[in-house]
Amino acid sequence: MAYHINTQCVQAGYEPKNGESRVIPIVQSTTFKYDSAATLGRLFDLEEDGFFYTRLSNPTLSAVAQKIAALEGGVGAMLTASGQAASMLSITNICHAGDHVVCASAIYGGTFNLFNKSLRELGIEFTFVTPDADEEAINAAFRDNTKAVFVESVSNPSLDVADVELYAKLAHAHGVPLIVDNTFPTPVLFRPFEWGADIVVHSTSKYMDGHAVALGGVIVDSGNFDWTNGKYPAFTEPDESYHGVVYAEKFGKAAYITKCVTHMMRDYGPQQSPQNAFLLNLGLETLFLRMERHCANAMTVAQFLEQNDKIEWVNYPSLPSSKYFERCQKYMPNGCCGVISFGVKGGREKAMQFMDALDMIKLVIHVADARTCALHPASTTHRQLTDQQLEDCGVKPNLIRMSVGIEYVDDILADLQQALDKI
Numbered sequence: 511m512a513y514h515i516n517t518q519c520v521q522a523g524y525e526p527k528n529g530e531s532r533v534i535p536i537v538q539s540t541t542f543k544y545d546s547a548a549t550l551g552r553l554f555d556l557e558e559d560g561f562f563y564t565r566l567s568n569p570t571l572s573a574v575a576q577k578i579a580a581l582e583g584g585v586g587a588m589l590t591a592s593g594q595a596a597s598m599l600s601i602t603n604i605c606h607a608g609d610h611v612v613c614a615s616a617i618y619g620g621t622f623n624l625f626n627k628s629l630r631e632l633g634i635e636f637t638f639v640t641p642d643a644d645e646e647a648i649n650a651a652f653r654d655n656t657k658a659v660f661v662e663s664v665s666n667p668s669l670d671v672a673d674v675e676l677y678a679k680l681a682h683a684h685g686v687p688l689i690v691d692n693t694f695p696t697p698v699l700f701r702p703f704e705w706g707a708d709i710v711v712h713s714t715s716k717y718m719d720g721h722a723v724a725l726g727g728v729i730v731d732s733g734n735f736d737w738t739n740g741k742y743p744a745f746t747e748p749d750e751s752y753h754g755v756v757y758a759e760k761f762g763k764a765a766y767i768t769k770c771v772t773h774m775m776r777d778y779g780p781q782q783s784p785q786n787a788f789l790l791n792l793g794l795e796t797l798f799l800r801m802e803r804h805c806a807n808a809m810t811v812a813q814f815l816e817q818n819d820k821i822e823w824v825n826y827p828s829l830p831s832s833k834y835f836e837r838c839q840k841y842m843p844n845g846c847c848g849v850i851s852f853g854v855k856g857g858r859e860k861a862m863q864f865m866d867a868l869d870m871i872k873l874v875i876h877v878a879d880a881r882t883c884a885l886h887p888a889s890t891t892h893r894q895l896t897d898q899q900l901e902d903c904g905v906k907p908n909l910i911r912m913s914v915g916i917e918y919v920d921d922i923l924a925d926l927q928q929a930l931d932k933i
């Protein structure tokens with residue numbers, strides 16, 4: 511029986527046997543013992559399931575990965591040490607030097623650098639399409655050597671909402687998969703596979719953990735993409751490093767995620783620690799409760815700021831005034847995330863004064879945990895840029911990004927009000 515996603519947050523992925531611990535145990539062991547060399551040999555040849563070295567998998571990691579696969583509605587998942595590692599391996603699992611990826615330009619800065627610098631230096635090319643690109647503009651970005659399309663469902667920090675159904679349609683018309691970074695909405699608010707996406711990645715360091723205690727990432731496979739269409743020989747030709755296994759034949763719908771573990775994780779090794787996976791699971795157990803409160807609080811704060819005459823503009827996709835309102839209602843009717851951005855009247859100076867006047871709301875680079883925090887990019891992450899350079903990269907000098915937490919909302923409003931009164 512398929513349980514509701516809220517129940518899956520609490521229960522999926524782990525089924526204790528008679529007398530076993532009720533809670534997912536932290537298996538703090540790099541290695542596992544077997545009685546015969548033959549069994550171990552079969553594990554190495556992927557002829558049998560089982561754990562033998564934590565770089566590939568481990569009971570704690572496997573249980574938490576299975577929970578996230580259930581939440582997204584996929585056939586399998588692999589945890590990684592960070593969101594960055596998940597994004598990287600999601601691409602390198604199917605792209606090599608000489609291949610090309612179509613990517614939305616509204617993506618996390620770390621992902622942009624990973625793609626535009628590091629993976630480019632390894633020979634993988636990227637074409638970036640702007641958030642306002644229409645069907646024709648997106649189509650024009652494809653090449654003969656395109657192997658994947660990558661977008662963020664709700665982008666960090668610009669809060670652009672991707673038209674996932676359209677991207678999936680165009681990717682499939684070109685015979686390539688759509689990879690969606692679904693970090694901001696989480697599967698509780700948006701499930702990309704239901705709109706045609708093939709692979710989902712997350713930085714679990716954000717809402718999934720939810721308490722800012724454990725860095726992590728995950729890759730989830732929908733099982734729906736056909737890797738035998740001629741573009742992906744790595745799935746249809748024998749892998750000599752595994753005694754000639756042919757992934758698409760042997761693992762069927764789970765070919766992508768199996769190759770991710772046995773090839774990508776085996777060779778590159780950015781595995782999540784069992785301790786972090788345990789903490790991640792604690793976060794996942796309350797994810798549906800927290801996302802509801804994050805969204806409700808963010809909406810209240812966004813509306814409060816929109817009505818304040820010291821505020822120039824407010825950006826939150828669930829607000830009726832947002833240019834993404836209709837798209838957001840289509841894909842994420844229950845809310846998109848707890849992150850909002852807004853501009854303080856009076857430019858960079860007033861924005862800095864406002865930040866200094868905040869009390870309960872702390873100045874933090876991180877987003878998406880239980881505590882409300884704020885960041886003024888022009889005086890911190892982007893401080894080396896002039897006002898003109900800031901405008902050019904879409905970060906206004908007066909922009910404040912706020913990650914609305916799950917506190918009692920009147921306390922958040924009161925802190926904002928007293929800070930606004932001081933400027």
Ligand SMILES: *Cc1c(COP(=O)(O)O)cnc(C)c1O
Nearest residue numbers: 592593594618666693713715726
């Ligand atoms: C933070 C973030 C990442 C990177 O994740 P880390 O866990 O910090 O490596 C990737 N994508 C999005 C949307 C993020 O917000």
